[in-house]
Amino acid sequence: MTQKYQAQIYVTLRPSVLDPAGTAVQSGLRHMGHNNVEEVRIGKYIQVSLTAENKTAAMDQLDCICDQLLANPVIENYRIELAEVSSSVNIHS
Amino acid sequence: MTQKYQAQIYVTLRPSVLDPAGTAVQSGLRHMGHNNVEEVRIGKYIQVSLTAENKTAAMDQLDCICDQLLANPVIENYRIELAEVSSSVNIHS
Numbered sequence: 028m029t030q031k032y033q034a035q036i037y038v039t040l041r042p043s044v045l046d047p048a049g050t051a052v053q054s055g056l057r058h059m060g061h062n063n064v065e066e067v068r069i070g071k072y073i074q075v076s077l078t079a080e081n082k083t084a085a086m087d088q089l090d091c092i093c094d095q096l097l098a099n100p101v102i103e104n105y106r107i108e109l110a111e112v113s114s115s116v117n118i119h120s
Numbered sequence: 121m122t123q124k125y126q127a128q129i130y131v132t133l134r135p136s137v138l139d140p141a142g143t144a145v146q147s148g149l150r151h152m153g154h155n156n157v158e159e160v161r162i163g164k165y166i167q168v169s170l171t172a173e174n175k176t177a178a179m180d181q182l183d184c185i186c187d188q189l190l191a192n193p194v195i196e197n198y199r200i201e202l203a204e205v206s207s208s209v210n211i212h213s
Contacts, residue, residue, distance in 0.1 A: 029156070037165050052166075055189060061181065063122070064170045072130050072165035073145075077157045088154065096148060 029078040031112040032085045038098045038105045039070035073097055076112070085109055122171040124205040125178045131191045131198045132163035166190055169205070178202055 040046050049067040056064045075092075079085035089107050098105040133139050142160040149157045168185070172178035182200050191198040 031158075039165065039167070049166075052189065056185060059188065061170075061185060063172060063181075064168060064185075065124075066167075066169045068167045070165040070167070072132065072163040073142075074132070074159075074161045074163070075157060076159045077154075079156060088156075092149060092154060092157075095152065096145065 029080060030082075031076065031078050032082070033110050033112045034075045034077070034085070034089050035108040035110075036073040036075060036089065036093060036097060036105060037070060037108075038073065038093070038103050040068060041102055041104055044102045070103075071097070082109060082111070122173060123175075124169065124171050125175070126203050126205045127168040127170070127178070127182050128201040128203075129166040129168060129182065129186060129190060129198060130163060130201075131166065131186070131196050133161060134195055134197055137195045163196075164190070175202060175204070 046068045049069045052069065053064055053067040056067070075089065077085060077088070079088060086107065086109055089109065093105045093107065094100055139161045142162045145162065146157055146160040149160070168182065170178060170181070172181060179200065179202055182202065186198045186200065187193055
């Protein structure tokens with residue numbers, strides 16, 4: 028029997044990689060008077076719902092998905108949080 | 121004395137708003153054989169480091185920043201996680 032899972036994936040630029048979008052936001056914040064903001068870095072937050080045999084299988088598949096499609100391993104790190112979803116729960120509520 | 125804070129901000133599309141990027145990723149995953157992926161939604165994950173008098177002041181300022189710049193309140197929700205940073209810790213390590 029397959030189980031339903033909900034994953035939260037955080038994709039961030041590696042610390043050594045410049046983040047022009049983050050720098051632009053920080054610059055915008057300074058113009059708006061938020062001079063105490065020291066750094067802004069922008070990443071992706073991806074929510075994936077999937078079915079799998081078990082948690083290990085789901086995690087292995089998500090690792091594969093991140094490496095192949097969601098993240099660029101050369102310049103980005105990713106972190107996956109995985110939770111089982113009870114079938115009676117609507118994840119959008 | 122001001123304290124250093126590190127905020128994690130999650131900006132997501134409201135559940136009622138269509139996510140074409142997420143749908144495109146899901147479609148790509150299906151073509152790659154990941155047929156058990158039921159939904160993908162893509163949001164932003166923003167890391168902000170700032171200094172503030174206290175946690176309440178930092179949170180109020182981040183709320184303001186999200187409403188003004190980081191999120192579009194009409195179609196997006198946001199969630200802020202705030203943590204104090206010890207001055208001896210390098211947040212990039």
